[in-house]
Amino acid sequence: MARVQARDSEALEHLMVRHGGALHSYLYRMNPNPSDVDELGQEAFLRVWQHAGRWRPERARFSTWLFRIGHNLCIDRHRKYRWIAPIKTDETVETAEPTSLRRAPDQAFEEEQRRQAVRRAVAELPERQRSALLLCQFHGMSNQQVADILEISLAAVESLLARARRALKEQLVQFINTDQATQ
């Protein structure tokens, strides 16, 4: 990051290689329109380049700062266009299921229904609850790091997480039980 602050564009590329994937995943789950995600990701790294001098290592890790930039861009985008994008059932999404493990059609249909129900339930969460949950669940962020990214108190993050988990559990209880029954 010190090299980026010294206007070394190769160092920026190195940061993109190292952190671009995680940021992309977060932006995709928050705002799953692929063209928007690419643009937001680019914009986040351009902001890193333009405002590199503002980053203070003693105040936040670079990943925390980057996610904060990405999160704020995502919120700005939502406010600007006033839409809440439903999470797409995108055929290009890799489900990481090898061909040899493909299930019977009925089971595949049930699984698809379950996936859609989960995506819908997550998409319907209020923005900050969704952010907090995704950052903890998929990016291994501590509650304090989430608080730093969302710029709210630790207690507020814990409250957001509790409400998000309660809401999801209520909505998806049938799928959680089904999962347990099939295990």
Next chain:
Amino acid sequence: MSTTEMTVHAFTRMLERHGADASRWPERQAAERLVVRDAKARQLLEEARGLEDLLRASLPVPNPTAARMRADVRGRLSTGPSQQLIDWFDRGPLWRPLMAALLPLGLGFVLGLGFPEPAADDDLIAAVSLLAFDQGTYLDESLNASVEGGEYAP
């Protein structure tokens, strides 16, 4: 090491705030002792794990196109000032395009303030109007007198 025993209610709160991964629990030892001795706590933990597994299985993400992103960022870093200005308006927060829209209005207002007071012109116009009215009356009277004297008689 914590010596107080955790209640199921406290365990529920902790699961909601910290999730099912024990490494994230602030009172891990007390929580694990509760899980060993309490069936309800075990059930709650299983449900929390089930929810997390469900989320992981249902929200996959396509492979990030890091190479394309790097190329795009590199391209945008090398754009000229005009494109950077357009980007500044177009890609920033909402106040930027709003400001761009209001700029001509503000400019017109400032230019309007720069013109001289219109009061002097108004006085001049009023004076000229009155003069014309006076002359008109005089002309009408002269015309009537001429007609009566037979100057315009056929």
